[in-house]
Amino acid sequence: MTDISNSNALEKLRRMLRIRHFETVAEAIHAKGEIPGALHTYAGQEASGVGTCIVLRNDDYMVGTHRSHGHPIAKGAALRPLMAELLGKATGICKGKGGSMHLSDFSVGSLGETSIVGSGVPVAAGAGLGSKLLGNDRVTLCFFGDGATGEGAFHEGMNLAAVWKLPVIFCCENNGYAVSTPSSAGVPVKHMTDRAKAYDMPSAQVDGQDVDAVEAVMAEAVARARSGGGPTFIETLTYRYADHAVNMGRVLLDRGDEVDEWKKRDPIDLYRARLLDSGVAADVLARIEDEVSAEVADALQFARDSAYPTQAEAFDDVFVDRLPIPAFVQI
Amino acid sequence: MTDISNSNALEKLRRMLRIRHFETVAEAIHAKGEIPGALHTYAGQEASGVGTCIVLRNDDYMVGTHRSHGHPIAKGAALRPLMAELLGKATGICKGKGGSMHLSDFSVGSLGETSIVGSGVPVAAGAGLGSKLLGNDRVTLCFFGDGATGEGAFHEGMNLAAVWKLPVIFCCENNGYAVSTPSSAGVPVKHMTDRAKAYDMPSAQVDGQDVDAVEAVMAEAVARARSGGGPTFIETLTYRYADHAVNMGRVLLDRGDEVDEWKKRDPIDLYRARLLDSGVAADVLARIEDEVSAEVADALQFARDSAYPTQAEAFDDVFVDRLPIPAFVQI
Amino acid sequence: MAKLTYLEAIRQAQFDEMQRDPTVFLMGEDLVCNVFGTATGLVEAFGTERVRDTPISENGFIGAAAGAAMVGTRPIVDATISSFLYPAMDQIISIIAKSRYIYGGQARLPLVIRSCMFYGNSNAAQHSDRPYSMFMNVPGLKIIVPSNAYDALGLLRAAIRDDNPVLCFEDSTCWSGKMDVPEDPDFMIPLGCGDIKQEGSDISIIAIAGGVPLAMKAAKKLAKDGISAEVIDPRSLVPLDIALILQSVRKTGRAIVVDPAHQNCSAASEISAQIVEHAFDALRGPILRVATADTHLPFSPDIEKPLYPTVDRIIAAASQLVRSDTRMKA
Amino acid sequence: MAKLTYLEAIRQAQFDEMQRDPTVFLMGEDLVCNVFGTATGLVEAFGTERVRDTPISENGFIGAAAGAAMVGTRPIVDATISSFLYPAMDQIISIIAKSRYIYGGQARLPLVIRSCMFYGNSNAAQHSDRPYSMFMNVPGLKIIVPSNAYDALGLLRAAIRDDNPVLCFEDSTCWSGKMDVPEDPDFMIPLGCGDIKQEGSDISIIAIAGGVPLAMKAAKKLAKDGISAEVIDPRSLVPLDIALILQSVRKTGRAIVVDPAHQNCSAASEISAQIVEHAFDALRGPILRVATADTHLPFSPDIEKPLYPTVDRIIAAASQLVRSDTRMKA
């Protein structure tokens, strides 16, 4: 199944590893107080982000959620500005003003996480509309969770994309829970793909732990979108290992041995095994892992070495021009 | 098909006629300036309102839309307070404060029209939730148009009702248009019933010009709801004869001979013919029509004879207790 | 000079800008059928891709405007009636107002959201909203409130060319007023520049949107009583030309703010608070607000109309201020 | 007397009222897992029908609260973070605030919408909102803003028993404060009754929610400088106890309003406007607002914190007012 002559093959592993290492480090330093605010990690879901984004061009667009450390990385973003952002530094991708819930990288088409559940869906439809009106063939990928499908914004964005046949791929990352609420308690359909029926939108459900399988359904969806065939809804069946978030209320949940069960199908382990099976040498994989480790360490060092934003920066980027700064603010 | 031994048989005709006459008079006096504001008429859609409401008990609930002159009448509301409301009189069902877009009659379970498209859907879900929590067996009927299914509020209300198995019947009155927008331009599915698939909700599409057919699907839905089986989605295929509204912008639309075609299947004509076929005597029908005529004339007289609300009334019903009245307001 | 109504001026600004810049497009419900008359000839000129009817889903298409703007277009959203902005509040506040900031300046959102305030005409409480003060509380949104055709043309054109999100609140009580407007297709009124609609020396009347014509009428009548009123139209509420307002109040020593919106936490309250904060020493009496009573708007016409600002209320407030002036002129 | 934190007080009010009245129920996202600790033991006591986890659909379940209230229940909605009210604005404004009115008093909507203002803690612009002033502009909504555990208990209990819709804004900066509260299960603080948190004679500091503890600290420090500050907590913003505020300002002649929300069109602006309108003659200087700078809240902690009201800013404002008092005491 995995075609290692495909230049993407090792890149998929690399990106999944980047996400995993990036977050492992982030969690560790968050626990030490180096990262302020909350942290919603993506660990366990890497194949969903990478399998979809790997199909995209650099100039295609992607819209994330509150759980989007992985998405810009999957889309090809450099790690330094992302890590610096988590630490609230001026060199962060959002100049330290967004933090964990707003990772993004417009230079690779990552139009940002939005931490209001469901709110990225209309934005993604709009990016698709923009491409259509500008007459280019870029497509937009929109991530959201199972829980997000309860939101009106989800419905309206899906509906617009369907009515206008916009080049948008909607990727519902079904990790089984919205905070503490099992999908079955918040969503009346068994398969998220049934949501797409309300829009007559083609849909596919896929094993979200299998990066190749995700890539295959995504490739079909992208081909459809790019050729004017309109939107597709993809459900990736996946799982988050960690609690919903740290430092955002008390969101512990007893999930029994579910986590351990899912870890047996860890997307990175699965894919690594497959690569080995396909004849990739173990030391090639080891080298990639070392490189990624070094990359993440470098990003952390960069972030740590960077300065915090100045107070005046708090008044930039509200509008295109800086706001007048009130007298009481010391700059 | 029509069982005239069924005591509802003539009542259905009576209610449809009440709506038709009520609106004919309303339109005429609106044109003369006796009714302020806008008027969205229901003529052509009577079988949808009556076929559904006729199945309900007086203590069941119903939520309407901007196009709801017909709904409270179908639910059994008295005409005098409704007509007085259209004229903005203190004896109006809303004391003259709601007008055409807020007809209601809580005494017969008509919880009111809301003129923000889609906004009645969550309210209806809530009425259903209330009944469930209070442990009674009342059901709630929620009307909305084809266009309303684009709104997030529609989606969220449907989703709640499905997840919680609430005793609510959602009736989508598909009259083919939202203002000037054909259903096909605003809704990506051919059948509104496809919307229900996103909620795993039982659904039925029915000829909305045939009051008996509507009654039949509604009876099934009500039985399901009352026995704890949860919500149902009904699509009534129907048509409005008049323009979207009068006195609410310029909403003319060239519909070719569509109107004439639909008038051939006028719900009242169809049903009258069926009653005659079933052996009801023509003079019985004529008597009903006379009675309804007189009722509407009486309602108009009542409305005309009624006083306008006093200025102080503008400060009542914001809260349960009257607001303090500002000095500048002469009372 | 051309003579245009307020609605025609809006249409003109949209037409000109769509012609000038192919990335400008217009979307909203039932645009093509041109419900209120601001889209006359637009479909014919630009087609239904760029003059785009939307499904009824304000949060969806207003959010879509954000996305479309981020990727390089310049959307104008016609949200028809201001009351329909509520379903879209999340996209307006969480996305449109905040995206540029939370992404550290990576995003640019050049878009305009137009809506009309449809009050005073028995449309009842759900269709009569004038909610601009809510949006003033949110950083990141510019807000214009044209009170006549000339301003509507100049402000809306500037808004469409602005690289920031702009909300345009169009006052339906001003719709039919016709006046001369410049034919220069680059005629613009910069956002943040208020206008002295009439000079005067005894009292400053700061009036917003539909409050301006009322203030002008009141000023005429006050003149007959020997009271010289200066009428200031801020024209944009964000940014607010507070300098112009303070200058006037420092001259007259008295201020009234006329605002067709509900009074509680209104733009009038904000302007009053800024005046007292920055020009207290110049004040010769209280600052009075002539705004809408804080009740809902009822359907029945006779009890609806007295709830809004009226010429008489402005005159009464002005007379009260001038008569009860207890302090000596500095 | 029991010693409770602010969060425990909220839990207590909910618990007591659910026990007292079987028509009271609670719904919201992830209630059962008790994210912020206001639902401890509630599921165990009342079950998951009355303590109801909702799908993520704020407009849906807040609208459902309206419907449920209309048919005879008394819902409490836990909307978690105030920022999540924006998706529900339409149901809050068009339905909850207006239904009683548009139906001429036929509807009764006894419901409470609770949400916390989750600011000051690097949660970035989309999670740090304090939007009460928006709702003040809408008639038909009562609004409470408890600043400590005692008030939270008394106000929330009164809100749950109120036959009108009440919005409860809970300030996360006050969460951990513990204090004595009455054990009387009928202990209530009537909505519309402000509280003099500290008496003083030189200056009135009107402070809202999380602004109150800051004002108290400032008052202590000011006392050392010989400035006697009176601290007033309105406790409910609708209805607003303007009589209490005016009484204080008439006594002190000076006023500062401390408001953790954005300044533009804030509750502080409204209170300032009411003071200048009704107590101008008593004023010995400008009314100053100590509110949040009108920019978004950034993630990076060091640049976020100085944007909010601080004790130092209150002291600076008070000192400025007292020192630069140019008029003689009456």
Ligand SMILES: Cc1ncc(C[n+]2csc(CCOP(=O)(O)OP(=O)(O)O)c2C)c(N)n1
């Ligand atoms: C509008 C809104 N409501 C509630 C929240 C709080 N919240 C944050 S994440 C989340 C659950 C989202 O679940 P899902 O969409 O399945 O994404 P996941 O966290 O599982 O990736 C909730 C309720 C929010 N951020 N925005």
Ligand SMILES: Cc1ncc(C[n+]2csc(CCOP(=O)(O)OP(=O)(O)O)c2C)c(N)n1
């Ligand atoms: C939220 C909102 N958006 C727009 C409108 C304006 N509007 C009133 S009726 C209507 C069309 C509704 O179409 P549909 O739901 O099919 O009902 P119909 O009028 O056909 O009965 C529109 C767009 C509104 N009242 N509320």
Ligand SMILES: [Mg+2]
């Ligand atoms: Mg999930």
Ligand SMILES: [Mg+2]
């Ligand atoms: Mg329709």
